[in-house]
Amino acid sequence: EAGVVQSPRYKIIEKKQPVAFWCNPISGHNTLYWYLQNLGQGPELLIRYENEEAVDDSQLPKDRFSAERLKGVDSTLKIQPAELGDSAVYLCASSLATSRGLSEQFFGPGTRLTVL
Amino acid sequence: SQQGEEDPQALSIQEGENATMNCSYKTSINNLQWYRQNSGRGLVHLILIRSNEREKHSGRLRVTLDTSKKSSSLLITASRAADTASYFCATSRGGSNYKLTFGKGTLLTVNP
Numbered sequence: 001e002a003g004v005v006q007s008p009r010y011k012i013i014e015k016k017q018p019v020a021f022w023c024n025p026i027s028g029h030n031t032l033y034w035y036l037q038n039l040g041q042g043p044e045l046l047i048r049y050e051n052e053e054a055v056d057d058s059q060l061p062k063d064r065f066s067a068e069r070l071k072g073v074d075s076t077l078k079i080q081p082a083e084l085g086d087s088a089v090y091l092c093a094s095s096l097a098t099s100r101g102l103s104e105q106f107f108g109p110g111t112r113l114t115v116l
Numbered sequence: 117s118q119q120g121e122e123d124p125q126a127l128s129i130q131e132g133e134n135a136t137m138n139c140s141y142k143t144s145i146n147n148l149q150w151y152r153q154n155s156g157r158g159l160v161h162l163i164l165i166r167s168n169e170r171e172k173h174s175g176r177l178r179v180t181l182d183t184s185k186k187s188s189s190l191l192i193t194a195s196r197a198a199d200t201a202s203y204f205c206a207t208s209r210g211g212s213n214y215k216l217t218f219g220k221g222t223l224l225t226v227n228p
Contacts, residue, residue, distance in 0.1 A: 031214060042204045042218025056215060107159035
C-alpha cells in the first residue's frame with residue numbers, strides 16, 4: 001500500500017515568488033494535515049482537513065498561505081509571496097477518523113523549501 | 117508553540133546499549149505519542165500511550181507515562197545502528213485527539 005505522497009521533494013525559489021506543494025494521502029484516510037517543520041524543531045500544525053472541510057486552520061498565516069482539498073482527497077498548500085523565513089520542511093500527514101477519536105497519523109516525506 | 121520538551125537534545129551510544137529519552141509537557145493531555153524521524157523516511161509513528169496508562173511495550177520499545185510529573189520516557193533496548201534518528205514526543209489535549217503538539221526532539225546516534 002502506498003504511503004502519503006508529496007511533491008516536489010525539494011523546491012528552491014527566490015523571495016516574493018509563489019510556491020505550491022501537493023499531497024496525496026493514504027487511500028481512504030479522511031483526515032489530512034499540513035505541518036511546518038523548521039530546522040531542529042518538531043512539526044507544527046498549519047491546517048487540518050476532515051474530508052474537504054478545513055476544521056482547524058488557526059495556525060495558518062492566512063495573509064500569504066492558502067490550502068485546499070478539493071473532493072476530499074488530494075491537497076495543495078500554497079505560499080504567495082514566499083519570504084525568507086518560510087524556508088522549512090512542509091509535511092503532509094493523513095489519518096483515518098475513528099469513533100474513539102484516536103488515530104495514528106501517517107506522514108509523507110515532506111517538501112524541503114529553500115527561499116533565497 | 118511547543119508543548120513537549122525532549123531530554124537530552126542529543127544522545128550517542130554504542131550498538132547493543134539501551135537508550136532512554138525523556139519528554140516533559142506543560143498541560144494535561146489526552147494521550148502522548150512517540151515518533152521517529154530519519155532523513156530518508158520522514159516521521160514514523162512508534163507508540164501511543166493514553167493518559168490513563170502508565171506503561172506500554174512494543175517490541176524493543178518501552179514507554180512510561182507519569183501524569184503527576186507531566187513526563188514520559190521512551191526506552192529503546194538493545195539498540196541498533198538503524199535506530200539512529202530523531203525521536204519526538206507529541207501530545208494531544210483538550211477536546212481534540214487529532215491536534216498533535218510536538219517537542220523539539222532528541223537526536224539519537226547509535227554507533228556500530
